[in-house]
Amino acid sequence: MEREKIIEVKDLTKSFGDFTAVKSITFDVYKGEIFGFLGANGAGKTTAMKMLIGISTPTSGSATVGGFNVFTQADLVKRNIGYMSQKFSMYDDLTIKENITFFGGIYGLSRKQIKEKIKQVLVELDLEQVANNLVGSLPLGWKQKLAFSVALLHEPKIVFLDEPTGGVDPITRRQFWELIYAEANKGTTIFVTTHYMDEAEYCNRVSIMVDGTIEALDTPKNLKEQFNVDSMNAVFLKLARNIE
Amino acid sequence: MKRFIGFVRKEFYHIFRDRRSMFILFGMPIAQIMLFGFAITNEINNVNIAILDKSKDAETKVIIGKISASKHFNIENDILNESQIESVFKKGKVKAVLVFEKDFARNLATQKSGTVQVISDATDPNTANTITNYTQAILQLYQKELNKDVQTPYQIQVQSQMYYNPEMKSVFNFVPGVMTVILMLVSAMMTSISITREKELGTMEILLVSPLKPIVVILGKVFPYIFLSLINAVVIVVLSIFIFNMPVEGSLFLLGLESILFIITSLTLGVLISTISETQQTALMISLMGLMLPVIILSGFIFPLSSMPLPLQVISNIIPAKWFIIIVKGIMLKGVGLSMLWKETLIMVGMALFFTIISIKKYKIRLE
Numbered sequence: 001m002e003r004e005k006i007i008e009v010k011d012l013t014k015s016f017g018d019f020t021a022v023k024s025i026t027f028d029v030y031k032g033e034i035f036g037f038l039g040a041n042g043a044g045k046t047t048a049m050k051m052l053i054g055i056s057t058p059t060s061g062s063a064t065v066g067g068f069n070v071f072t073q074a075d076l077v078k079r080n081i082g083y084m085s086q087k088f089s090m091y092d093d094l095t096i097k098e099n100i101t102f103f104g105g106i107y108g109l110s111r112k113q114i115k116e117k118i119k120q121v122l123v124e125l126d127l128e129q130v131a132n133n134l135v136g137s138l139p140l141g142w143k144q145k146l147a148f149s150v151a152l153l154h155e156p157k158i159v160f161l162d163e164p165t166g167g168v169d170p171i172t173r174r175q176f177w178e179l180i181y182a183e184a185n186k187g188t189t190i191f192v193t194t195h196y197m198d199e200a201e202y203c204n205r206v207s208i209m210v211d212g213t214i215e216a217l218d219t220p221k222n223l224k225e226q227f228n229v230d231s232m233n234a235v236f237l238k239l240a241r242n243i244e
Numbered sequence: 245m246k247r248f249i250g251f252v253r254k255e256f257y258h259i260f261r262d263r264r265s266m267f268i269l270f271g272m273p274i275a276q277i278m279l280f281g282f283a284i285t286n287e288i289n290n291v292n293i294a295i296l297d298k299s300k301d302a303e304t305k306v307i308i309g310k311i312s313a314s315k316h317f318n319i320e321n322d323i324l325n326e327s328q329i330e331s332v333f334k335k336g337k338v339k340a341v342l343v344f345e346k347d348f349a350r351n352l353a354t355q356k357s358g359t360v361q362v363i364s365d366a367t368d369p370n371t372a373n374t375i376t377n378y379t380q381a382i383l384q385l386y387q388k389e390l391n392k393d394v395q396t397p398y399q400i401q402v403q404s405q406m407y408y409n410p411e412m413k414s415v416f417n418f419v420p421g422v423m424t425v426i427l428m429l430v431s432a433m434m435t436s437i438s439i440t441r442e443k444e445l446g447t448m449e450i451l452l453v454s455p456l457k458p459i460v461v462i463l464g465k466v467f468p469y470i471f472l473s474l475i476n477a478v479v480i481v482v483l484s485i486f487i488f489n490m491p492v493e494g495s496l497f498l499l500g501l502e503s504i505l506f507i508i509t510s511l512t513l514g515v516l517i518s519t520i521s522e523t524q525q526t527a528l529m530i531s532l533m534g535l536m537l538p539v540i541i542l543s544g545f546i547f548p549l550s551s552m553p554l555p556l557q558v559i560s561n562i563i564p565a566k567w568f569i570i571i572v573k574g575i576m577l578k579g580v581g582l583s584m585l586w587k588e589t590l591i592m593v594g595m596a597l598f599f600t601i602i603s604i605k606k607y608k609i610r611l612e
Binding site: 053055079089090101 | 254
């Protein structure tokens with residue numbers, strides 16, 4: 001079965017002076033899958049992700065995202081991806097409607113499209129009652145779901161989620177993952193970084209980065225078999241220990 | 245263009261919903277201009293003085309009458325002997341004591357000369373100096389009256405005339421300065437803070453990942469402040485015209501254009517500050533220490549540049565505010581046009597370009 005590759009990365013490297021944050025990583029992501037990009041803090045996952053979303057130029061190697069080269073077509077890459085970062089990233093002093101209007105606007109949606117999107121998002125997240133409330137007044141869990149919907153406003157082929165569930169309770173995390181599944185079922189590719197190992201179990205495939213290199217890449221099930229353990233957490237610990 | 249408008253609208257939401265920004269934008273200019281206009285003044289009015297009249301004759305009575313009639317002085321009390329002089333000063337109630345010598349009128353009649361001693365409290369040297377000058381002026385006027393019928397040979401009369409500010413109103417000096425400080429503050433400080441705020445919140449990252457061009461982000465952030473600063477400039481000029489009767493001899497249109505130029509220069513400085521600071525706090529500190537202090541001290545706003553040591557005078561040339569103050573004074577008080585101010589204008593244009601280029605370069609480096 002030959003699946004369509006939507007992200008192709010080959011020997012991608014990023015150095016800052018003498019320090020090499022990402023050392024020649026190679027991997028592919030297939031269309032419609034939930035790809036977990038794991039690693040401890042400082043393992044280089046954020047740096048790698050920044051190169052893929054077009055805000056950091058790689059030192060060497062090659063990468064295409066959605067068919068566009070990150071070196072030469074960063075603008076096209078940006079147009080075709082959605083992004084949500086670990087810091088909650090909407091404007092607290094704007095209302096829900098104003099936030100959606102603003103972000104829809106910068107992605108070039110027409111006024112009519114924005115109107116439809118507002119209606120759709122409010123219904124999906126059950127936020128109609130508070131549409132004109134400032135985002136700052138919402139609980140963190142709601143904000144994060146809203147941020148996810150905003151990242152999808154322009155219907156990107158790929159969504160990059162940088163530790164999207166940081167700081168929320170397990171129930172909200174669960175609900176958040178339901179949203180991710182729903183979106184993946186529509187055919188959107190999800191590229192997600194996390195350091196919650198239980199979340200890794202939800203992914204179709206995971207890669208684990210240690211010290212700037214990808215040490216493992218497979219489905220959670222295969223990884224657990226390979227390392228002969230029963231949880232992703234144990235896989236991760238074994239990997240980290242081997243490196244030391 | 246539509247994206248740009250959406251961005252600017254968002255900026256206005258930020259500004260209008262933040263009470264602190266609104267205060268800095270609109271409360272501060274009015275408060276400052278009022279403060280400088282009314283409270284800070286080099287003129288002296290109603291200064292309390294004391295009189296020690298050892299002669300108590302017709303002549304001294306006339307002179308005392310003239311002094312108390314002037315709006316500058318207020319005769320607080322009469323003292324009876326020299327030993328009291330110290331104590332009235334120490335009480336702090338009077339700023340000067342006028343001492344008429346014994347037999348003042350008789351000396352004036354017989355020896356053609358009388359002596360008045362002005363003793364002033366020089367803990368505040370400027371006021372002491374002014375008081376002495378004012379009293380001398382009153383006495384000289386009286387002397388002239390006495391000499392009216394007498395032909396005095398060889399007299400040099402000094403006729404001084406104060407051009408552009410005949411009443412020596414200090415507010416005429418302060419208005420251009422306050423305007424400069426406020427435009428600088430609003431433009432540079434507010435933009436640098438609003439850009440660093442997006443960095444702190446993480447929204448800057450979202451904007452960079454979006455298809456918006458970085459230059460659109462910066463222009464969108466800066467544009468509302470051009471507009472608001474210009475409103476501020478208008479408020480200041482209107483206040484100074486209607487409350488302080490400040491003249492605008494030259495072209496208001498030119499004043500507006502020069503203000504926009506200065507605002508743009510300050511804005512580019514604000515952008516530059518935001519590229520080197522990661523937090524709002526840092527941006528605020530750099531704006532205050534790096535911009536406000538030099539603007540107040542080295543622009544000629546409060547302290548005359550010509551009496552500063554040479555190195556400081558040289559440094560003052562790189563401060564945009566210095567040139568803007570010269571321009572504002574030129575247009576408002578002297579009524580000169582671009583033909584006289586082209587040099588200053590050109591310097592500001594140069595500075596604006598220079599800072600723009602540096603901040604674009606810096607911004608690109610940061611993106612890497």
